[in-house]
Amino acid sequence: MADGPIVIVGGGTAGSTVALYLASHTERPIVVCEPGGVSPHDNNSAFFDVISHHELVSQRVVSLTSELSAEYVQARAWGGGSAVNAMLLTGDEPEHVRGLTRLAHSDDMGPVSRALLKSGGRPSRLWWNGGRWNPGRAVNHLVEEGRVELRTHEVTRIHHNHGSVFAVECGDARINTDCVVLVAGAIASSALLLNSGFAEIAPAIGQGLQDHPCITFSLQLTTSEPSRFDASVVKEIALPSGAQGLLVAYERASANAPEFGLVSVLLLNPKSRGHVVLKDDRVDVELNLLSDAEDLRAMGELVRLTASMLQASEFQNIAQSIAGDSQGTGLEQVLHMTDQELATWMRSSLVPVSHVSSSLSSVVDPTGRIPGTTGLVVADASVLAHVPHQTPAAPVTMEALRIARVLGELLQ
Numbered sequence: 001m002a003d004g005p006i007v008i009v010g011g012g013t014a015g016s017t018v019a020l021y022l023a024s025h026t027e028r029p030i031v032v033c034e035p036g037g038v039s040p041h042d043n044n045s046a047f048f049d050v051i052s053h054h055e056l057v058s059q060r061v062v063s064l065t066s067e068l069s070a071e072y073v074q075a076r077a078w079g080g081g082s083a084v085n086a087m088l089l090t091g092d093e094p095e096h097v098r099g100l101t102r103l104a105h106s107d108d109m110g111p112v113s114r115a116l117l118k119s120g121g122r123p124s125r126l127w128w129n130g131g132r133w134n135p136g137r138a139v140n141h142l143v144e145e146g147r148v149e150l151r152t153h154e155v156t157r158i159h160h161n162h163g164s165v166f167a168v169e170c171g172d173a174r175i176n177t178d179c180v181v182l183v184a185g186a187i188a189s190s191a192l193l194l195n196s197g198f199a200e201i202a203p204a205i206g207q208g209l210q211d212h213p214c215i216t217f218s219l220q221l222t223t224s225e226p227s228r229f230d231a232s233v234v235k236e237i238a239l240p241s242g243a244q245g246l247l248v249a250y251e252r253a254s255a256n257a258p259e260f261g262l263v264s265v266l267l268l269n270p271k272s273r274g275h276v277v278l279k280d281d282r283v284d285v286e287l288n289l290l291s292d293a294e295d296l297r298a299m300g301e302l303v304r305l306t307a308s309m310l311q312a313s314e315f316q317n318i319a320q321s322i323a324g325d326s327q328g329t330g331l332e333q334v335l336h337m338t339d340q341e342l343a344t345w346m347r348s349s350l351v352p353v354s355h356v357s358s359s360l361s362s363v364v365d366p367t368g369r370i371p372g373t374t375g376l377v378v379a380d381a382s383v384l385a386h387v388p389h390q391t392p393a394a395p396v397t398m399e400a401l402r403i404a405r406v407l408g409e410l411l412q
């Protein structure tokens, strides 16, 4: 006998996907707990303008390496990352969003994108077709129609009896339920499980966290030219070792810095893993980027290839100067570093990328359940076996839909 509504913890990319599926495939009441608001920016193609709207994002300090901490940006909005992300879709368009994305056109691009295009890059597919793809908007319609109930608070605890879930704490309210779908994102989902005492049942909660290591070169542009999208061109690099890199051109460094462009280089298939842990009742996030020797070698190679590419006329013609870090380290300096110097420099120059995943990959089964628990399904980026070898929103939404289908069948 079902007890209470389905409670979806987080209305982000995965949470909205799950809510939309279950709303049309089950009769059971659905409550979504999402503390973030509805974005007014789904028609704004300029990503940096969207994330400068501070109510739609939150920051948390994470350790990128043992020497370096930084503010990690995460979504706090209906649609989660899909309401605020840079809209790059480097893999295939998922079947269930067919026609809702499109390839970048030349009139979407500014000078930095054009320079990367001339250097072997390609127009990216964008989560955009006449507007941003934001599944939170569709869930909002279900809220207006009364099919889904919205609670605009964080869930602070999932109550359970030896792993058997019976309620969640959302703001000041307790919602009794025997069906919780946890989709608060790869950091918050693990944090919530740890704070709710599930580590006794699954000690590896939070282990296996991954992200893409990233170095960003900033270009002081000779002229600033407004462009429709802040990022629309990418370049993939496959190294003989099997390592995969992704270069992304940004037309601005932020909403307030149009005089700088950026070229980021990411290692797409890292091996290093970090964790989300409780230390003295505080949630601690350590990404351990480049802790694996193979990652360090691959990233070094990608950084050198990027620095050489940036020395070519395509980039030199649009930039007065190019630096690999905030200290102004130039391309020549980067290219003349020994392997050891480059490793040290990279470890202190990494910048955070909001692509975390896999913090629950070793504790969930293929249906998103944690063995030893009942009434709990996890369906967000934390369940992915590894950080996607492409921009992550597509794999996240496909995995969420797959898990929602399995759950929907069980609930019928």
Ligand SMILES: Cc1cc2nc3c(=O)[nH]c(=O)nc-3n(C[C@H](O)[C@H](O)[C@H](O)COP(=O)(O)OP(=O)(O)OC[C@H]3O[C@@H](n4cnc5c(N)ncnc54)[C@H](O)[C@@H]3O)c2cc1C
Residues within 6 Å of the ligand: 009, 010, 011, 012, 013, 014, 015, 033, 034, 035, 036, 051, 073, 074, 075, 076, 077, 078, 079, 080, 081, 082, 084, 085, 086, 087, 088, 089, 153, 154, 155, 156, 183, 184, 185, 186, 188, 189, 192, 354, 355, 356, 380, 381, 382, 391, 392, 393, 394, 396
């Ligand atoms: C700035 C930025 C740029 C990005 N750029 C790209 C890109 O260009 N291309 C791409 O593919 N991917 C990009 N990503 C990554 C992609 O958007 C994420 O991988 C994806 O959104 C993760 O989905 P999720 O459902 O796991 O988490 P999210 O979409 O982050 O959703 C989690 C939701 O849970 C809510 N929440 C958190 N804690 C609680 C709690 N305790 N109780 C209730 N709710 C809670 C949050 O408010 C949030 O809305 C970007 C992400 C960001 C933030």
